Every structure is written in C-alpha cells, then in structure tokens.
Amino acid sequence: MTSLNLRAADAGLGFHFHSEFRGAGIVNMEPEMEDYTVELMNTSGMESQNLVDDLSPKKNTVINLSKGPVVGSRKRPSEGNYEKEKEHCIGLFDQWSEAEQVEFVERLISRMCHYQHGHINSYLKPMLQRDFITALPAQGLDHIAENILSFLDARSLCSAELVCKEWQRVISEGMLWKKLIERMVRTDPLWKGLSERHQWEKYLFKNRTAEVPPNSYYHSLYPKIIQDIETIEANWRCGRHNLQRIQCRSENSKGVYCLQYDDDKIISGLRDNSIKIWDKQSLECLKILTGHTGSVLCLQYDERVIVTGSSDSTVRVWEVTSGEVLNTLIHHNEAVLHLRFANGLMVTCSKDRSIAVWDMASPTDISLRRVLVGHRAAVNVVDFDDKYIVSASGDRTIKVWNTSTCEFVRTLNGHKRGIACLQYRDRLVVSGSSDNTIRLWDIECGACLRVLEGHEELVRCIRFDNKRIVSGAYDGKIKVWDLQAALDPRAPASTLCLRTLVEHSGRVFRLQFDEFQIISSSHDDTILIWDFLNVSPNPEGRSPSRTYTYISR
Numbered sequence: 001m002t003s004l005n006l007r008a009a010d011a012g013l014g015f016h017f018h019s020e021f022r023g024a025g026i027v028n029m030e031p032e033m034e035d036y037t038v039e040l041m042n043t044s045g046m047e048s049q050n051l052v053d054d055l056s057p058k059k060n061t062v063i064n065l066s067k068g069p070v071v072g073s074r075k076r077p078s079e080g081n082y083e084k085e086k087e088h089c090i091g092l093f094d095q096w097s098e099a100e101q102v103e104f105v106e107r108l109i110s111r112m113c114h115y116q117h118g119h120i121n122s123y124l125k126p127m128l129q130r131d132f133i134t135a136l137p138a139q140g141l142d143h144i145a146e147n148i149l150s151f152l153d154a155r156s157l158c159s160a161e162l163v164c165k166e167w168q169r170v171i172s173e174g175m176l177w178k179k180l181i182e183r184m185v186r187t188d189p190l191w192k193g194l195s196e197r198h199q200w201e202k203y204l205f206k207n208r209t210a211e212v213p214p215n216s217y218y219h220s221l222y223p224k225i226i227q228d229i230e231t232i233e234a235n236w237r238c239g240r241h242n243l244q245r246i247q248c249r250s251e252n253s254k255g256v257y258c259l260q261y262d263d264d265k266i267i268s269g270l271r272d273n274s275i276k277i278w279d280k281q282s283l284e285c286l287k288i289l290t291g292h293t294g295s296v297l298c299l300q301y302d303e304r305v306i307v308t309g310s311s312d313s314t315v316r317v318w319e320v321t322s323g324e325v326l327n328t329l330i331h332h333n334e335a336v337l338h339l340r341f342a343n344g345l346m347v348t349c350s351k352d353r354s355i356a357v358w359d360m361a362s363p364t365d366i367s368l369r370r371v372l373v374g375h376r377a378a379v380n381v382v383d384f385d386d387k388y389i390v391s392a393s394g395d396r397t398i399k400v401w402n403t404s405t406c407e408f409v410r411t412l413n414g415h416k417r418g419i420a421c422l423q424y425r426d427r428l429v430v431s432g433s434s435d436n437t438i439r440l441w442d443i444e445c446g447a448c449l450r451v452l453e454g455h456e457e458l459v460r461c462i463r464f465d466n467k468r469i470v471s472g473a474y475d476g477k478i479k480v481w482d483l484q485a486a487l488d489p490r491a492p493a494s495t496l497c498l499r500t501l502v503e504h505s506g507r508v509f510r511l512q513f514d515e516f517q518i519i520s521s522s523h524d525d526t527i528l529i530w531d532f533l534n535v536s537p538n539p540e541g542r543s544p545s546r547t548y549t550y551i552s553r
Helices: 048-053 082-095 098-110 114-128 132-138 142-149 154-161 165-173 176-187 189-197 215-238
Strands: 018-022 025-030 038-042 061-065 242-247 256-261 265-270 275-279 285-289 296-301 305-310 314-319 325-330 336-342 345-350 355-362 365-372 379-384 388-393 397-402 408-413 419-425 428-433 437-442 448-453 459-464 468-473 477-482 497-502 508-513 517-522 526-531 543-549
Touching: 132 142, 132 165, 142 165, 154 165, 154 176, 165 176, 165 215, 176 189, 176 215, 189 215, 215 497, 256 517, 256 526, 265 296, 296 336, 305 336, 314 336, 345 379, 355 388, 388 419, 397 419, 428 459, 428 468, 437 459, 459 508, 468 508, 477 508
Parallel strands: 242 543, 256 296, 256 508, 336 379, 379 419, 419 459
Antiparallel strands: 018 025, 038 061, 242 526, 256 265, 265 275, 275 285, 296 305, 305 314, 314 325, 336 345, 345 355, 355 365, 379 388, 388 397, 397 408, 419 428, 428 437, 437 448, 459 468, 468 477, 477 497, 508 517, 517 526
C-alpha cells in the first residue's frame, strides 16, 4: 500500500486535507474537516506509485473540491511535512492556466468559514487598491491624472493635495486651482462679474506664460472670492449699499420712464421726449438723442442699435455710436407702451390694445409679420422667447401666444386689477399689478404658484434672476424678494421679502439689476444706482450717496 499525505495551505487559507491512495485509484479518504471530499483521479491508468512520485497537472488529471460551507473542523497534529506539501501544491498551482487557478481558489474559498473569509478579505484589500493618480504620470500620462482631478470641487481639491507629495505635484503643475476658478467664471455670472470688477480676469484663460502666476496664487485667491461672494449676499440681505444718484432735471422733464445699462453706460428714456446716454463711471451725460414728439416710454438696445417706443405712437431705431435715426416704424394708433427684440424678431405693444410682431432683417429692413389682438384694454408689456410671446394688459389678463405661428395659446387669470409689468423666462412668468400684488405663474399649465403682497400701490416694474425678484411700485419703494422661497409652497409669506429700499421720492417707473447692483428710475427725475459690492461701512450701514445733476442748455 502506498499512501500520500497531502496538505495545502496558502496565504492564510487555513485548509488542510489528508488523502490516502491505494493502487490506481482512491481507496480511502480521511477528511480533516467535516463534509470535505478531495478526489484526485488519474484516467491514464498510471501506477499509483508513479502518481505519488510524479503528481503533475496534466490534462487527464482533475483535482475536484466539492463546494459547500465549512460547518466545523478538526485539526490533525502536524507531522512536519507542511512546508514540503505546500511547496508541492504551489508548484502544481503555478503550472495551471489563469482560469484553472481562479476556479481552484474559488473552490477553496467556498469551503472556508466566515472567519477565514474575513482574513482573506483583509489580505486582498490592500492588494486591490491602486493609486492611479501616482501611477499615471509614471507612464507619461500626467494629463489624464490632471483631467481626473480637475472635476473635483474646492473642498475635495484641498483634501487631494494632502494625500501625498505626488498628488500635490499633479495639482500644482496642472494648475488645477486656476482651472477650477475658470470653470466657475464660465458658469456663474456672479463669479464672472467679480473677475471683471476685481481685475483677476486677466490671469484666467491663458496658457502657461511668464505672465501667469503659479498655482499657489489661485489657491489663495479662491477663498478670497468666496469671502467676496458671502459679503455680497449679506449686503443684499441686510440692505447695505452704496448709493449713487443721477439728477435728470430739465425744463420740461417730469420723469424717467425707462432705462437699460451695461458696464459702460446707462441709456434712459425721459418724459421730455429725449433719450439720454450716461457714462456709468462718471455719471456724466454723454449724448442726447432727440426726434420723438412724445414721451419715450420704452427702450432696448444691443451693440448696434437702440430701439425706442413713444407716446407719439412710433417706434424709432437709432445707431448706438452716432445717435443717428436709422428707421421709424409707424403702425400703432396710440402710444407704444413696451417693446422687446432678439434674434431677428421684435414685438411691440400699444395702448391701442394690439401687439405687433416684426421681422428684423436689419436695422433698416423691418417688416410687420403679424398683429395679435385679443386684449380688451391697453397692452402694457410684452416678453418672448423662441416658444412663447407673453403679453399683459389693463384688462387684468396675461395672454400667451405661440412665437412661431403667432396663434393664441392660453390666458392666465388671477389679478384683480390691470397688469402693469411682467417678465418671462423658461416656465416662469412674474407679473405686477395695480392690485398691489406680484404673482408667479407656470406658463405651461397656467397655474398661479404664489402671490407676493407688500407694496402699497401699483407695482410698476419687476425683474427676476435665479435668486431674487426685484420690484418697484408707485409707493416709491423697491422690494427685494427671495425667488427660491417664493417657489416653495411651504415657505411662510413673512420670509419672502428680504429687504425694502426707500430712496426715491416719487413713483418707481423702471429698474434693472444684476448680482451687484440695482439701477432704478422714477417720476422724481432721478436714476439711482444701488451698489451692493463696493460698500464702505458706516454707522448707518451704507455709504454716502454721490449725486450728479444734469442741466440742459
């Protein structure tokens, strides 16, 4: 009788088995653990002695470990052959294919107890971890490591710098703090505005040159930007601002009906029939455009033209730089109360209850496409995008029209009195009325989402962005509202108005705002600039105002 004592244990597997062979087959099994079966079958007909002397993983040799969890185990005393048997098993294992090795190990693992599984897991866990950020540069793939880390936010980027020196090097050499700031400037108007106003925009969106500061500059710049943003938000909430005032008085002027501004200028339409262009920095009047024979009630401009509507029933198109009149449109029978233009389309509305839709091929080639009728009173305001034209009237309704076909879509009902102003963007319409309220609407279903109350007289002008609604009324007040809270039906009404600004001494006719300022005009013949960025602390919480008075000759 020839016997083979075989033990296998590798990497803490803790599995031992003993086999006894007689002749050419297995004649006896002595399991070392309950329910274990080990079969070694040789179908070649070799002698048992040869099997013992030359056990090798040929194709006709099968080692089969039956599956099943270990219920209990009995350890036999060591006979001092473990190392020899282990090396023999490893030798066999090394000669198998990868698939055979995996199958064999799976069988072994399936027969182990939970404790052994935990031991194996602890052993494998660090082996499976890969520091790919460190490994990629070693393969000449620095750009891939940089690209992966460039998706991190600021907090995660700070943490990544602390992982190891190699991660810190990748972040530094990849200028990832610069890329993070550039990403924020591209996607957030507040960041873009700060970059322009604080002059660090010149260090962005440039390739590596001698003029570009090191990564450490951008690392230290980031928290300063965050601090600026927090200060601006606090100024809006608390009403802290620096006030500048433009006096537009002239002999016959009794109000500033409309305005629009950019970083360089403010263009205003006055009751004295003129359009005045102001330098936004010095507040001086740069140019006066004349030609209308009635008050200038509405205007809009782009980089090429200024388009104005007047109580003289005409629409005029002016060249921005020269102030020359390029076109005069005579269509409406009464005052042109509001207008909007974009992407080759212009919409005007009038006291004559109609809405005119125009095709603008060029400043001198403007043709009437369609007249929309349906309102039963003066149409006070219009707005549009590629999908809808939205109009509001003194008949207390808001009407929605298809932009492409000019067909009527639906009416929004809810205001108790005439509607004086609105803005439309995406699905949201915000309107102000002579019932002293502001309403928020879903344009797709026509539902009123919220009613804002607080003004004491007619709400004359309204604008909103992603954070705020700003409204001006005939009570002389400007109110700042929390838009996100207003869209939340659970928000209490008392929390919606963030601040009320009182500086105008007359009715507020028009306003525009951005992340840093509000610019408003009034029946009191002034234009006010409410600056929430450049605020100098003083006992009253805001800076003294600066006034410029224009006197016509």
